[in-house]
Structures are given as structure tokens and as C-alpha cells.
Amino acid sequence: MASTLCTYLKTSVMKKQVMAVTGLLLCGFLVTHLIGNCLLYVGSDAFNAYAHALTSNKLIYVAEAILASIFLSHIGLAIRLTVENKKARPVGYYMSQMTGNGATFASRTMPYTGLMILIFLVLHLFNFKFGPVYMTTLDGVEVRDIYKTVVEYFQSPLNVLWYIVAMIALGIHLSHGFWSAFQSLGFSHPKYNCTLKLTSKLFAVVIAAGYIALPIYCYLMGGK
């Protein structure tokens, strides 16, 4: 039993399935993070109150550890599958989905858009989470003015441009990844494939456009 599980865990099919599940969980994170960030449109108090509620909750450490594990598993497996398949045969199970018949620009560039998202994420955490700390008062409670950190960052047109480029890469990655995740989990049927591909593209556009609108808004409004 244990050895069967061990063998299964080593197969590329299993790795693809774990990648699919972690990828879909990350899609869920992207949706909730975008909804939370939309409080930037409401104003500084709403955004700071939301960020404070999140960061002051003790469970945040558990949530962050889970999120980090999901990100690391997804990235680690993507690297392993790409390397293994390139070594084993020119067109393996994983690579055939990306480069075989029906390959698209999005499927062929998955490793590159993925790498770009990783670079984006490291810089993003550095600039915001571990970025400049300002303080403000909300109902008599001293909280971090993360709104000021974000808006200040987006006063630079170069930073806005970088976010637009990175979010386009994210959109391209999602447009293939979302659909591919369902394929890997066995949700594949000629009757539904077209709808699934369309849903994937729609999801990618909504997420990318949603994240692109925020820096542009911050830049144009200057935090007012």
C-alpha cells in the first residue's frame, strides 16, 4: 500500500494533478486578493482596516504558511516536470500539452510567464509586505498605513508599467493554466472543452484587467 502510494507520487501524472490542484487554489487566492485590493477604490480607511483585520489575526501565520507551501509546490513541480520531460523524451506527457498538436502561444510560454510571475511576487512582497511602514490611526487604534505604501509606490509610471507587463504575463499564464488544470484532473470531454477553454480565457482577462486597473487608478488619483 505504502509502496504503491510512493510509486504514484513519483509519476508525472500525479505531479501534473498536484500542480493542477495547487494552480486552482492559487486562482482562488488571486480572486480573493483582487476583491480585497478593490477596497483601494473605497479609500484609505477601508483598505487599512481590511489589511489590519487580516494581519492582526493570529491565524494569518497558518494561512501564510499554507499559501507559501502551495506556491512552492506549484513552482517546484513545474520545474521538475519541465526538466524531467526534456531529459526523458523530446515530447513527454507534460511537454506534449505545451508544445504538441494544438499548442498555443500561452501553452508554449508557460515556463517563461511562470518565471515572470515568480520574479513579480518576490518584488511585490519586498515592496508592499516588507516595504515602507507608515502608521495611521483608525478609531483610536494605531495601524499600518499600507494604503500609503501602495499609493506611493504607484506614483512612479515605471512601477505602473511593470505591473501592467507582469499582469499581462499572469493573464497569459492563466489562460492556459486554468484550462490545463481541468484537463489534468480528468475533466475533459469534447462536448465541454470549447466552453472550458473560453471560460479559461475569460477568467484570465478578468483577473489581469482587474489587477491592471488598480495601479492605473492609484497613479491617476494620486491617493485622493
Ligand code: HEM
Ligand atoms: C495591483 C495589484 C496588487 C496589489 C495592489 C496588491 C497589494 C498587496 C498588498 C498591499 C499586500 C500586503 C498586505 C499586508 O501585508 O498587509 C500584498 C500581499 C501579497 N500579495 Fe499582492 N497585490 C497585487 C497583486 C498581486 C498578485 C498578482 C499576486 C500573485 C501573483 C499577489 C500576491 C500577494 C501575496 C502572496 C501576498 C502576501 C500575502 C500574505 O503574506 O498574507 N499580489 N499584496
